[in-house]
Amino acid sequence: MGHDNILVLDGITKKFGDIVALEHVDLSIRRGEVHVVCGENGAGKSTLMNILVGIHAPDGGKIVFNGKETTIRDPLAAGAMGIGMVHQHFTLVPSMSVAENLFLGHHLRHFGFFSDRQAMVERAGTLIDTYSFALDPEASVRTLSVGQRQRVEILKALVFDAELLILDEPTAVLTPPEVEELLKVITNLRDRGRTVLFITHKLREVKAVSDRVTILRRGKNISTHITKAVTENDIARDMVGRDVFLMGRQGQGARAFGKNVLQLENVSITNSNGRLLLDGINLDVRAGEVLGIAGVDGNGQTELAEAIAGLIPVQAGTIRLDGTDINNASVVRRQEAGLGFVPEDRLDRGLSRNMSIAENMAATNYLRAGILWRGFVDKGRLAEFTQKGIEQFDIRGAKPSLTVGSLSGGNMQKVVLAREFARDPKVLLVSQPTRGLDIGASEFVYSEILSAADKGNGILLISSELSEIFALADRIAVIYSGRIMQILTREDADEETVGILMNGGKEQAA
Amino acid sequence: MINANLKGSLHALIAPLGAIALTMALGFLLVAAISDEPVLAYRELLFANFDSLSNFALFLNRATPLVLISVGITFAFRAGVFNVGGEGQLFAGAIATTVVGIAFAGLPAVILFPFAVIAGIAAGAAIGWVPGILKVKLGVDEVVVTLMLNTIVLLFTSYLVNQVIRDTTAYGAVSWKLPEHIWLPTIPGIPGATSGFMVAVVLSLLSWVVLFRTHWGAEVRSAGTNLRYAEAVGIAAGNRVITAMLIAGGFAGLAGALYVLGIGHRFEQNFSPEYGLIALTCALLARVNPAASLFTALYYALMLNGAAYMQISTEVPRSLVMLLTGLLVLLMTARLTRKGSNSQTFDAF
Numbered sequence: 001m002g003h004d005n006i007l008v009l010d011g012i013t014k015k016f017g018d019i020v021a022l023e024h025v026d027l028s029i030r031r032g033e034v035h036v037v038c039g040e041n042g043a044g045k046s047t048l049m050n051i052l053v054g055i056h057a058p059d060g061g062k063i064v065f066n067g068k069e070t071t072i073r074d075p076l077a078a079g080a081m082g083i084g085m086v087h088q089h090f091t092l093v094p095s096m097s098v099a100e101n102l103f104l105g106h107h108l109r110h111f112g113f114f115s116d117r118q119a120m121v122e123r124a125g126t127l128i129d130t131y132s133f134a135l136d137p138e139a140s141v142r143t144l145s146v147g148q149r150q151r152v153e154i155l156k157a158l159v160f161d162a163e164l165l166i167l168d169e170p171t172a173v174l175t176p177p178e179v180e181e182l183l184k185v186i187t188n189l190r191d192r193g194r195t196v197l198f199i200t201h202k203l204r205e206v207k208a209v210s211d212r213v214t215i216l217r218r219g220k221n222i223s224t225h226i227t228k229a230v231t232e233n234d235i236a237r238d239m240v241g242r243d244v245f246l247m248g249r250q251g252q253g254a255r256a257f258g259k260n261v262l263q264l265e266n267v268s269i270t271n272s273n274g275r276l277l278l279d280g281i282n283l284d285v286r287a288g289e290v291l292g293i294a295g296v297d298g299n300g301q302t303e304l305a306e307a308i309a310g311l312i313p314v315q316a317g318t319i320r321l322d323g324t325d326i327n328n329a330s331v332v333r334r335q336e337a338g339l340g341f342v343p344e345d346r347l348d349r350g351l352s353r354n355m356s357i358a359e360n361m362a363a364t365n366y367l368r369a370g371i372l373w374r375g376f377v378d379k380g381r382l383a384e385f386t387q388k389g390i391e392q393f394d395i396r397g398a399k400p401s402l403t404v405g406s407l408s409g410g411n412m413q414k415v416v417l418a419r420e421f422a423r424d425p426k427v428l429l430v431s432q433p434t435r436g437l438d439i440g441a442s443e444f445v446y447s448e449i450l451s452a453a454d455k456g457n458g459i460l461l462i463s464s465e466l467s468e469i470f471a472l473a474d475r476i477a478v479i480y481s482g483r484i485m486q487i488l489t490r491e492d493a494d495e496e497t498v499g500i501l502m503n504g505g506k507e508q509a510a
Numbered sequence: 511m512i513n514a515n516l517k518g519s520l521h522a523l524i525a526p527l528g529a530i531a532l533t534m535a536l537g538f539l540l541v542a543a544i545s546d547e548p549v550l551a552y553r554e555l556l557f558a559n560f561d562s563l564s565n566f567a568l569f570l571n572r573a574t575p576l577v578l579i580s581v582g583i584t585f586a587f588r589a590g591v592f593n594v595g596g597e598g599q600l601f602a603g604a605i606a607t608t609v610v611g612i613a614f615a616g617l618p619a620v621i622l623f624p625f626a627v628i629a630g631i632a633a634g635a636a637i638g639w640v641p642g643i644l645k646v647k648l649g650v651d652e653v654v655v656t657l658m659l660n661t662i663v664l665l666f667t668s669y670l671v672n673q674v675i676r677d678t679t680a681y682g683a684v685s686w687k688l689p690e691h692i693w694l695p696t697i698p699g700i701p702g703a704t705s706g707f708m709v710a711v712v713l714s715l716l717s718w719v720v721l722f723r724t725h726w727g728a729e730v731r732s733a734g735t736n737l738r739y740a741e742a743v744g745i746a747a748g749n750r751v752i753t754a755m756l757i758a759g760g761f762a763g764l765a766g767a768l769y770v771l772g773i774g775h776r777f778e779q780n781f782s783p784e785y786g787l788i789a790l791t792c793a794l795l796a797r798v799n800p801a802a803s804l805f806t807a808l809y810y811a812l813m814l815n816g817a818a819y820m821q822i823s824t825e826v827p828r829s830l831v832m833l834l835t836g837l838l839v840l841l842m843t844a845r846l847t848r849k850g851s852n853s854q855t856f857d858a859f
Contacts, residue, residue: 348738349739350739350742351736351739352731353736355731359728359732362728363732376725
């Protein structure tokens, strides 16, 4: 044997109808290692994990756990065997305490009937101390931060002594300091003899935490490496199947910018409860410049974007586009004045999923692209316009007449980008442009944003993904609680400083 | 592109036709179970409408309000408003036309006829406007408002026809007859068939063009499928929703006006076998496509009238039609779910 494998997957195959989600996937996890499974969206990561916790049954292949071949019927059976899963989306009851959540559905009882709260709090406390998690077992989950909630999720899996802990993209919801904390937690878990299977597509995390890494691509396992022996680029190449460049402008010299195309002066927004959502925002974006707005979600980015786009009114301050005051202009007038808007959620504000790709792509372009003739739609011109966008943005599987809903997330995002870039806007407001996109699609979006900047468009990039901000932005403004904390030039900024500013300027308590 | 369009239209047609065929087959089994003469019963149901010109005329008359209301409802649905107020809007149009026609009976036809028609459209549109504006401005649920308005309008027309414009020489709740010079002519060659049917056909095709081939139509559908998206791309979405409801009400009002002018020649409180609700079903079965709803409306008219002939000739009760139409709705819905792709439909609801 040489190594003691806790889990071996041998030739696992899973089909959904005609679609092969997994094709002869082999995976072996050694006892006590941190093993990362990474791959692009749709590579089959989630399907594989769902098989491991018994949500899906494989169509072929075998699962060997602790040396015995097994079938995993359902998540309960998986838990009983010692496989615990921490889902990407939390499964906690906010109104209950940490201890109650840990024992949810398995309350410790007096006489088999009365819940023994005392014992549960004690057991929870012991567990928290063991892993030094800094949690109050009696605190209600509602009062906890996202990072703390995640630790509760991890404890939930550990409470019944999971030997193998599966973490499904756990960092997607965390701020950079919280990610650091989580990575420490994972190392700590390994030191205490647990085996951790970690799903991610973020290369930095792979390098930081794992012993070995297995890469899936299109339902097949491409390679397994000892993490130390490979570089991030090697991993990315295996994930995408070719060399990728997510480095943005790093290392390029100083760039020259034009005049201010977008100016915000003391812009404030109050919601109906009188709460200040944006507090005296001052920003300016110059032609050819990418200004990145870094921040944890929910600190006013949505309001900032919607205020500039004209979807919500501002109570104070001025927004100027290319020198003209657009404070009271309608959405259409702002578009005509040269504003492009890529909303943060493509299925919310970005697209109408039941309408055709052509109609979605033309929505802000009807007049400009000459698709209309006296109010009638010229179907020929519409198809031509859409086809051009599809080719230019390489929207896979797209035909003008198909509904947008039939596309994958990345290709949907490309439809939004194609629509807004087609107008060659003076100012492009881009919110979370690669959310939910895999490396290949992100790379493409990055290059489009950079080339738009090179053409002289001013770009306001709002992103909660620090690596994205650092790859694209010329200057970085950090937003926290509706205020701009500081604006740094790319050269002066480093991830740590920005991370601290994102949390309000204070080191987060561990 | 043209191919895709043709395929799309065919698809919209084939879907209800298939369900209709299956319904009829299943219905035949039902009839065979309760009747000794299933073939005769079915012949009456399906073909008695074409036995004579007068039967055919009645068939077209039955279809006319259905086509108009369901085309109107299509505008509402496409704008994301679940308008179940077709009945109220229809009654509002019918009563307004009647009141105008009776009150200004002395005016010449060139003035009175358009006046009466416009009054009908305006009354229907006004009833449609209420739920529209309430939904857009205050977020009030349109289903509740349209349902409530149905009752309000029906009771109000009942008051008018019983207390104000009742024909005291006639039996039942009917108004005085409209002056003959503003009656709608019949279709040449088909005595008794209202030319309103031709208006309905033209308008249904025109509506298809407006909804699917104009910028305005695209804006309405954007607002209907995703209001927040529509706002973000610069469409005055609330405005489109309200306008669509004005049109929906206007169509139903027109249906009422044309019924009074071309078929009933007076307002009768019981003139509608729930046209508003049947038209809603027609619109849904046509997958919210105004051109296709022309055909689903014709089908429903065929069934409604055919059932009466069937009951006269055989012992099969006309309520069988209720069963058949229910079955049809079931099959249409089942089909959609099985394919799991309501991408072509109105799944904004």
